[in-house]
Amino acid sequence: MSESSQKKQLEAYVNQIFAQEDDVLQRVMREAAANDIPPIGIHPFEGRLLQFLAQMIGAKKILEIGTLAGYSGIWLARALPDGGKLITIEFDDKHANIAQQNFDHANLTDKVKIKRGAALDILPTLEAPFDLIFIDADKPNYLQYLEWGIKLVRQGGIVIAHNALTSDDRPRVLGSDEAGDKEVVAYNQAIANDERVNSMIISAGEGFAVAMKV
Numbered sequence: 001m002s003e004s005s006q007k008k009q010l011e012a013y014v015n016q017i018f019a020q021e022d023d024v025l026q027r028v029m030r031e032a033a034a035n036d037i038p039p040i041g042i043h044p045f046e047g048r049l050l051q052f053l054a055q056m057i058g059a060k061k062i063l064e065i066g067t068l069a070g071y072s073g074i075w076l077a078r079a080l081p082d083g084g085k086l087i088t089i090e091f092d093d094k095h096a097n098i099a100q101q102n103f104d105h106a107n108l109t110d111k112v113k114i115k116r117g118a119a120l121d122i123l124p125t126l127e128a129p130f131d132l133i134f135i136d137a138d139k140p141n142y143l144q145y146l147e148w149g150i151k152l153v154r155q156g157g158i159v160i161a162h163n164a165l166t167s168d169d170r171p172r173v174l175g176s177d178e179a180g181d182k183e184v185v186a187y188n189q190a191i192a193n194d195e196r197v198n199s200m201i202i203s204a205g206e207g208f209a210v211a212m213k214v
């Protein structure tokens with residue numbers, strides 16, 4: 001068996017026992033495809049991992065940068081207790097409209113607020129602190145999102161960046177030089193060195209760079 005087909009089978013195994021999609025999550029995927037939204041959202045086991053991390057730290061207030069169709073947002077919002085809140089930032093109106101429909105359909109209307117606009121314009125307007133911040137938007141701005149993340153997260157809270165290792169199967173950190181790659185490399189190095197955070201990469205899926213504010 002090739003290494004990549006074994007990896008796919010192991011991922012399917014984990015999906016099956018920990019991350020089965022219900023009708024709501026399956027509908028998000030269908031709606032996204034039907035509306036020509038690119039298939040760049042996280043995978044089921046990645047959603048479950050985010051949800052699990054949120055539950056581990058008892059997150060009540062979560063921020064996401066990069067909503068797309070709301071798939072990762074639903075996994076995260078489902079980790080919230082009653083009265084919890086997910087704020088998710090999206091600058092593409094089509095994505096935000098479909099995501100709003102998906103959050104409504106998931107009965108998460110009260111828990112989720114989509115903020116429409118460019119992340120760097122929205123971030124200065126937000127009310128800290130957040131327990132968990134998930135960064136999954138334009139890679140060239142990742143270092144700026146890290147600064148905002150450290151500013152807006154509570155002590156003991158976590159800033160998680162997606163695509164810390166790959167986008168799809170394309171490595172971002174092994175000397176490649178497509179848009180955003182050098183910023184992802186710089187991001188990982190920054191959280192490794194920065195004394196404001198205690199960090200590690202979880203090399204599941206496309207890679208999660210997790211930084212806990214000390």
Ligand code: SAH
Pocket residue numbers: 040041042065066067068069070071072073089090091092095117118119120136137138
């Ligand atoms: N987290 C989603 C996937 C996000 S894809 C999931 O896993 O389901 C990245 C999203 O970020 C896209 O919808 C894109 O429109 C949005 N985006 C990219 N750059 C942005 C920016 N500067 N400000 C706000 N949104 C941005």
Ligand code: MG
Pocket residue numbers: 040041042136162163206
């Ligand atoms: Mg991603």
